[in-house]
Amino acid sequence: MKVKVVVMPKAAVLDPQGNAVRDAMRHLGMPEVRSVRIGKYMEIDVEGKNGELESRLHGLCRDLLSNPVIEDYELKKTEESR
Amino acid sequence: MKFAVIQFPGSNCDQDCIAAINGLEGLHAEYVWHKEKSLDDFDAIVLPGGFAYGDYLRCGAIARFSPIMRAVIGDARAGKLVLGTCNGFQVLCEAGLLPGALVRNRSLRFVCDMVTMRVEVDDSPFTHGCPKGTLLRMPVAHGEGCFFANAETLQELNANRQVILRYADNRGRILPEANPNGSIENIAGICSRERNVFGLMPHPDRASDARLGSIDGTKIFRSMVQAISANRTTSERAKQVA
Numbered sequence: 001m002k003v004k005v006v007v008m009p010k011a012a013v014l015d016p017q018g019n020a021v022r023d024a025m026r027h028l029g030m031p032e033v034r035s036v037r038i039g040k041y042m043e044i045d046v047e048g049k050n051g052e053l054e055s056r057l058h059g060l061c062r063d064l065l066s067n068p069v070i071e072d073y074e075l076k077k078t079e080e081s082r
Numbered sequence: 083m084k085f086a087v088i089q090f091p092g093s094n095c096d097q098d099c100i101a102a103i104n105g106l107e108g109l110h111a112e113y114v115w116h117k118e119k120s121l122d123d124f125d126a127i128v129l130p131g132g133f134a135y136g137d138y139l140r141c142g143a144i145a146r147f148s149p150i151m152r153a154v155i156g157d158a159r160a161g162k163l164v165l166g167t168c169n170g171f172q173v174l175c176e177a178g179l180l181p182g183a184l185v186r187n188r189s190l191r192f193v194c195d196m197v198t199m200r201v202e203v204d205d206s207p208f209t210h211g212c213p214k215g216t217l218l219r220m221p222v223a224h225g226e227g228c229f230f231a232n233a234e235t236l237q238e239l240n241a242n243r244q245v246i247l248r249y250a251d252n253r254g255r256i257l258p259e260a261n262p263n264g265s266i267e268n269i270a271g272i273c274s275r276e277r278n279v280f281g282l283m284p285h286p287d288r289a290s291d292a293r294l295g296s297i298d299g300t301k302i303f304r305s306m307v308q309a310i311s312a313n314r315t316t317s318e319r320a321k322q323v324a
Contacts, residue, residue: 009185013230014264016190040139064147067140067176069183070230 001049002079003057007066008039039071043078083307085111086124088154088170090145095131095168095287102290103128106303116148125310126163127154129170131223131285141184141226142172151177163207163306164279168224171271171281179279180272181239182231188264192225196295197262197284199270200250203243206273207309208280208302217254218247218298220284222262227283229265229272239272247271247282 009015015037022036042065046053057075066073087099096113103111111128114121121127134145145151151173158164158179166174174180187193201209201216212218231239239245247270251260256268263283271282286299 012232013185014188014228016186016188016264020190064143065139067143067183069175069181069232070185 001046001053001077003044003046003054004076004078005042005044005061005065006039006074006076007042007071008037008073009071013070083109083125083310084123085109085126085128085303085306086114086121087111087128087130088116088150089113089130090116090132090134090148090173092134092136092145093130093132093169095285098285098287099128099130099167102287102299103303105290106300106307109303109307114150116145116150118150119153121150121153121157121162124162126165126306127157129154129164129166129173130287131168131170134169134173137169137172137226140176141169142174142176145169145173146177155179158274158279161276161278163309165208165286165302165306166279166281167285167287168222168227168283171283172226174279174281180274180281181235181244182229182272184226184283185228185230186226187224187228187262192223193227193262194223195221195262197222197270198250198252198260199247199282199284200254200256201246202248203246203273206246206277206280206305208273208305209246210305210308212301212305215254217250217252218289218301219296220286220289220299221296222284224263224283227263227265229263229269229283231266236266238275239269240267242275244272244275244277245269246273246280247284 018036018038025033201212204214248268273280286302289296289299
């Protein structure tokens with residue numbers, strides 16, 4: 001099974017990178033840009049496809065792939081393995 | 083008295099820590115490779131600065147799962163003194179031994195500078211002999227040293243007097259200009275609720291030789307020695323009474 005994991009900084013956490021990119025976009029002729037938040041995107045290929053695997057993946061999302069103090073994550077199945 | 087300095091792949095202040103600690107009388111420091119599993123022979127543990135595991139994913143995110151961390155966490159829970167400087171502080175936060183997290187500097191710049199900090203708590207095992215208000219000067223060198231904690235955690239940190247050091251100007255004022263990385267409330271170093279785990283972004287290890295411009299870092303190490311000795315005396319007395 002293939003999954004994608006998106007990790008984003010929580011709203012309360014300052015994202016200076018996102019702010020810098022937002023300002024650059026405004027400077028480059030798009031004053032309409034309200035905000036930019038920068039996170040991480042991961043593509044993970046896992047052997048197998050049962051629900052137990054998915055709950056273990058969620059566990060690792062909380063323990064390793066994201067830090068719940070500052071980030072939220074989203075895990076989505078994108079494809080079953082052949 | 084024996085201190086352990088943990089070496090992760092990517093640690094780069096391990097030698098600085100060893101040199102600083104071994105430069106103090108009555109103290110001896112040894113390297114402990116991250117694959118080791120026990121720290122029983124040591125009186126205190128130091129997690130040095132650097133870029134453990136390349137700081138991939140997040141600073142300290144992978145290092146916290148190193149085999150030695152089980153021993154660090156177990157010994158910390160049992161009351162042993164644990165000091166994390168710079169990357170070591172980040173590892174301690176990731177491991178859940180300290181609350182909050184360290185994120186990208188507000189300026190987006192890597193800061194490499196001498197900073198001044200004000201001692202906020204003088205009765206911690208790490209600041210014996212530094213009366214409240216004492217100013218300490220130590221170098222910082224980091225890109226992700228901006229301390230963050232949510233409102234609830236921050237309130238707890240303040241209420242429990244866990245904020246040990248804040249960035250200050252040379253007159254001891256807590257000002258935004260004195261904050262090198264955008265840390266919330268100018269927080270430079272915090273301890274655990276039980277007070278035996280301490281993390282700070284500045285480097286006591288690089289402020290332990292007058293030739294480097296400051297020996298304020300030695301105050302931290304000496305304080306640890308005092309705390310360990312005092313604790314030993316108390317437990318010996320308790321044994322005698324028993």
